[in-house]
Amino acid sequence: MVDIAFGPEPGKRPDAAAPGTAYLAATRRKRIYGGLLLVFFVSTMASGFLVAQDRNAGGFLDGLHRLDDFPAEVVSEAWEKSANLPGLMWAHVGSLIETINIAAVSTLLGVLGAGFLALLMTRGLARWPRLIPVLRRVTDALRAIPEIVIALVLIYILGGGPIPAMIAIALHTMGALGKLFSEVAENADLKPVEGLTSVGASWGQKMWFGIIPQVAPNWLSYALLRFEINVRASAILGFVGAGGIGYELKIAMQWGGGRYDQVVAIFLLLFLTIAVIDRLSDRWRARLVQGN
Amino acid sequence: MTTTLTAPMGTPLLATFRKRRLIALGVPALILAYFTYIFFAFDIPGLAQRAKMDNAAILLSDFWSHKVHVTRDNRSGDVQSAVEGEAKGRYPAGTHPDWVIIDGATTTIDLGEGHIVTYDDKGARYVVPGYGTIDIAPDGNRLKLIAPEPLPDWINASGNRISVTTEEGRFTYTRSKVETFRYFAGWELFFFTLESPFHGKSPLELAALALWGDRLDPARSNIAGMAHDIWFNEMWRHGDVAWAIFETMLMAILGTFGAAVISLPLAFLAARNANPLGPVRFALRRIFDFVRGVDGLIWTIILSRAFGPGPMTGALAILITDTGSFGKTFSEAIENIEEKQVEGIRSTGANALQRARFGVIPQIIPVLASQVLYYLESNTRSATVVGAIVGGGIGLMLTQAIQTQKDWEEVCYYMVLIVLMVMAMDSLSGWLRRKLIKGE
Structure with a gap:
């Protein structure tokens, strides 16, 4: 095959005895990058949310149970x-x-x-x-x-x-x-x-x-x-x-x-x-x- | 030519032609009729009366220039200079710009181009080159005006108020005070207010001070002092503006990505090929429709009642509205995937979660990414509007500045910032889209 004839230097060639190692290494690297990206995304979102909540008049958990107060009040009066x-x-x-x-x-x-x-x-x-x-x-x-x-x-x-x-x-x-x-x-x-x-x-x-x-x-x-x-x-x-x-x-x-x-x-x-x-x-x- | 066509071939062709011609004439006629209706329904003829062109003039001149007021209180005789007549732009007591000279009870204001205004014990005088001297003196309860006759229309005189408007400035005399405005190009005190020791220095002087000059204030280094004075500039509030821009972008980012994260699993549940339970799919689709149909405006109102004003409320409003849109497009994307790849994953004994992760997600990533990034850009704009309603971010600052109806230079500044912010988000999302989809 062409790859073998003109491939990388000896020693850098894929190990014929363990054909999957290169692929597995690449997969592992990809997974680590993906994991890091995910951690970065989650932490950015979480800290962003905390900042937003901090600058808000009312907090998320305080307001959550009041979420339906206003619609309920409006709907009951309209009813x-x-x-x-x-x-x-x-x-x-x-x-x-x-x-x-x-x-x-x-x-x-x-x-x-x-x-x-x-x-x-x-x-x-x-x-x-x-x-x-x-x-x-x-x-x-x-x-x-x-x-x-x-x-x-x-x-x-x-x-x-x-x-x-x-x-x-x-x-x-x-x-x-x-x-x-x-x-x-x-x-x-x-x-x-x-x-x-x-x-x-x-x-x-x-x-x-x-x-x-x-x-x-x-x-x-x-x-x-x-x-x-x-x-x-x-x-x-x-x-x-x-x-x-x-x-x-x-x-x-x-x-x-x-x-x-x-x-x-x-x-x-x-x-x-x-x-x-x-x-x-x-x-x-x-x-x-x-x-x- | 029509006669040469045989009937069965010609009639439908001619009918199509006739229909086309009717459309080509009818559609413009309809549009014209609609515009005529709107012309009267929106009362465009009355617009000329309602429009306040002097407001437009104030707005346009404020956008690029500012004025300095030199005011004398006619009862106490105190003279005060202030930028834009605002308390926060007032010159410290006893100090004035260098074109105002105070000598005892006489104040001389040089407006440039030979225009000189003088306040003194007897009243006030305005020398206009090429016209003459306008002399105003209090006379009992009224004002006495001596000026070359006939009075030009830029002098507006009534019993107790006289105002003169020239190219160089504006001069107003009332019984209680006399005031002169001088106009300057540019935005006033943009970097340093009058209290700051750095005010009135040229960029070169500032650079020298920052790099090797002696400390103006022994308590802090010059660079720290400059940064502090700019950040806490009372006139322009750069610190608050920066926070507001940040809040607006935060609303857009949290809302968009939050909606994407929430709607992805829901989209799987709403897709025919991923969830066999018909009633669940139906219910979810109706929820998506409902959430989308109840406008962002209404969500914003409901949420701000529960959480109070602020960026989190805005982010949640964007999140809820977009969950509906994303849910719909994502579930459609999932339904349109190639089943063969899922089949392949299934043959290795993968469970439903693994099939979704390795069979479906890779196929819908391009649709997903391009939708989310497109919304990110458009939500930056929405966040400005939502901010104006819930009270957060640059939208709030902008509406406040517009409602005070005098800080137009700030309105202009915020507009520029908003446009730059949206353009920055646009190029960021375009760059991410190219990276993610084309894999460059």
Whole structure:
């Protein structure tokens, strides 16, 4: 065999009498490394947890038995007033629609922006190839800024309401989807673009007729996933003052006892909406990816 | 051309074409209609009235510059200089920046470019080059203003308050006090506050002091003194900020890895090929769905009631939400494995645990690692938001700074730090992913 003819120096060759030693030694070494890594991981997690607990207002064990106090209090009060629930849920449908609208508009704006960004920063498709690195950094930055930062600053300038949340989520969506879209566009077949070039199509026409039809299913699937995420984000932003159902939830929570039926109504509404949207988009995405 | 197509071939083709054209026109029209609806539903026409552009101007100028207030109390005659007018930025009594000269009862403030403000017994004067002298004196209960007529619009005068805004600074006279602001580029007192002996020294001087200079404070070495003064800087609170960033990252790391550790065994129990008990699988899947569906926001609220504010609460909120997501993806990954490897392990007489360890885990490691690392990065962002709600980490500091509505330079600083933190986590998780999955 080649290995024996050109193998290591004599003496460093595997011992023919004990064929498994080298393998066993390697396994043992691997196991020691794995064990050390595990010990390191466990001790880091444990000390991290202790630090976190130390800086927390209440400890883990102290709070554990109180974990169900608040839900129990809320649910029992809501149970007594369960007759109110349908009416209260209906009363909050308006703000729920606002929350969904914020998510939908920002997803739409984000998708449009991300589509442009993605085409402009994909090698082979870019209109101005020199701008590619610049646009990539811009997308990275847009993705890195949490929505809440932009939303809070915009609330100061524009006042409360849905617009700050819309802009904040749209910007973040642009960054997040821009990267994913461009990864999809990189794998697009360039032959249609060549064909369109040969008939003298402009850049816009090449993209619209040559690339968009190829990437549309994947882009749409990512956009739907983003919509799910954005519904949650817009509920959370409402909680910090950007309108919608999150804001109503905050007001009801601050009121405390006596309005827990309202809290439960909003919880239920939010939970049902998120579940329905998740289910619908799951189904639609499965269809998009598998193709009709 | 359509006439040349035979009916059975042409009709479906034309129908497809018609459908496509309808979609190509209909979808943009729908989007446009939706935007129109939103335009009115969100009251965008009213935005111009609601928007406070002066707030935007304050915010933008505060992001990159700061001002020093020189204030005279008109009743006692005391003159006080303070950075940003804050107590913690006040110059020690009797000291002033070198562009403020006090000579008896007369205070001369040089705003640069020939703009001179003088406070004295009679009142105050502001010399604006190219315009003239603005002279203000108290006159009974009112203020008397003498300035070249007509008054320009940057002088705002009413009976008991006169303010002058120029390129160089701002000057306000009321009956109780007279105040001048001078603007400077940059963030004030970023490293050393005014009490620190190191304040106002150039980087070269500081380096010299640190390396071979005499001790400014005999009790401590210069380097220790500098580190102490920066870390406990009252204006910027670098120590607290560092802790807050650490807390936020801790929340993300504990939450993500904790969720991964908890959801892995649960995922085995929820996978069809690993657990034959149907009802258990069904129950677990519904639990995953429930945990995911109840939003992170709601978990955060419930948990902060039980554990109080702090990073542990935030970590637990992230942990619970992600256990649902991980449970779902991990169990799907387990169901999609190649059964042959498990079969091979089984043939050596391995028990269920060994089959899982040597037959299943090696196959799902890439999915597992890439999911966990992807979530680690996105959770760093979530931890900022969760921190703002539960009260911990950089998210809390940021919301507090925004709510006080004046420390915009701090808001800008925190924003930069958050972006850097997220980018650092992003590259860390990308690096780990390459290491683990491609085995480089």
